[in-house]
Amino acid sequence: MPNPLIELKNVTKTYHTGTVYYNALDDISVTIGENEFVAVMGPSGSGKSTLLNIVAGIDRPTNGQIVVGGTALSTLKSSGLATYRKTQVGIIFQSFNLLNHFTALENVNLSLILQGADSNEHKEKAAEALKWIGLGERLNNKPTQLSGGEQQRVAIVRALVKNPKIILADEPTGNLDSKTGQQIVELIKSLKSQGKTIILVTHNQEIARASDRIIQMKDGCIIP
């Protein structure tokens, strides 16, 4: 087992609709090592995305503790969590979540702008990253002018350009055909060689097999 990077200790996340409460995560504990590629599988509503959101720092657990690189996220204030998301985590969404009024280059550059970097040098860095992923000709295209696979590649570059330690991918191939999906998986898998720790949520057994470890979830719990 590599050095632990992400540790979830007895994490519970409770949601409620009116007076009805339910646990999206139910007292789960799991450790993910540095440079590990973990796939999280499970049926819809099993808590996969909630787990990912909590690791991403865009949601907080109701109970329990999450420690990333020795820092307990629960001790961080809202601004501290934002800094964590900005510097440590790159998120890839199923629906890409690109800003449609921005070009591919501007979408990638946005990641750097949020870090306080806004110069031609950084713009070039974003352009280089897009060229690396094969979108050199599409820099100034808006998301609506790109195919699903291209959009997801832009989203991957956006997640990577700030050089985070952790890559979180929430069903990144869900909206893509199988061939393009496979290419994206290969791309994500290659990030491991760059020293990234990857957590990938998927329904697809075949994609999950590309990972180092599979975590199976059901009803907010991890199936041993």
Next chain:
Amino acid sequence: MKFVSILKLSFTNLRRRKLRSFLTILGVSIAIGMLFFLVNTAESVKRQVNDFVFSLSDATRIQVYEKPSDSGLLPTDVSTKAATKARKKITDQVVADLEKINNVKSAYPQFFLPSNLTYTFSNPKENTTVKAALSGLLVEDLKEIQLFYKTSAELVEDGRFLKSNSEKSIVLEKTLAQRLKAKVGDSINIKVLSSVGQNSGVPKQIEELNLANIGIIKDIPQPSDISVEEQIPHAFTSPTVSKHIYDIAPPDPVDPSFPDEFQLKKGEYDGATVFVDNIKNVRAVEKEIKGRGFEAISVFTELDAVNKFILILQGVLTVFSLVGILIALIGISNTMFMSVLERTREIGILKALGACDTDIHRIFLTESAAFGFLGAVLGILVSSLFGFGLSIVANFFVQSKIQQFVGEGAPEAIIDKIAVKYIVDPKIALGTVLFAIIIAIIAGFLPARQASRLDPVQSLKYE
């Protein structure tokens, strides 16, 4: 996040919804433009009135009169006998005392030559005789005559104007000089005639003066309803000469309804004119004169009243225009709330990428401020153009009124001085822009706070 990045993002967002942004900016520009127009116009008028008054009168001059009665009536209120207290009359002694006040440069009695007097001018050299009017004029009053001309050089056709208030000489209007065939240096004989006590109706000579003609000046425009034949040409002499006439001339017959204490006796004057050594000391001297029981009016007394009126007017108009501002404020708020709603998912994405609450708050506040800034710039621009346009129209009417009064060919200087000038005050413009930005930020505060507090997980799910 750098401010410049926030600014870029904000303007990108404004461009995304062009029509809505334009309409919001238009609303702000109307309100701010109206506010700017009212404040700037009032300031413009105030400045012009001040400049005009200063250009007309000597700011170091204080007019001194008898104090109004307890009922507030001036000596000119002849129809009443309401005055009760004994008045302090302006006499030679009073004038001498006024001159002794600290910082007073000089003091002169002020009086009207009796209307029963007529003057016959003759030039012995050419054997010409003309009836004309005679006025005593302080050299300081030259400024008032100059209203019609840009410089004294433009006023004087030949020779010079009076240089001292004790000079025993005369200056003739061009028409009078032509009728008398008088040149500069000629000795002019003036017979002073009075109709008082002459039952025959033929005025009796009471004095004969011999004064050197030292200058010929342009005719002072007279109201155009007086025909050229009826216009009496003028000559000007010093106060020393006119006081001599005043001292020897019989007063005008007394109106029996006129209260006794309003009657001027020999050695009493309508008022006095005091000149202060420095404009800074005018208010202090004015106060001192008032303390001695006289009414004192300086240019500041008049300007204070005018400025106070303009200030009140400005205040009232500003309050009215604030209604417009309030509507614009609601407009910005509404636009921003709609924007937050439409961009909920975008806010979620930004937060997921690492934007903190403050970043989101700033992005929305900057957008809101941009509405204020752009609205203010547009408003100031349009209202300034409107102001300039209005001043052109106003000047057209002013010019025609002046021409109606003094006839065609009114001197340019008077038109120039009275012309309405719409001046955009950069300080007011800058203040208005800042004010617009501040109110826009206030309007955008709640929407920005709502945006910054959005839960990223929920926002990302928002369709």
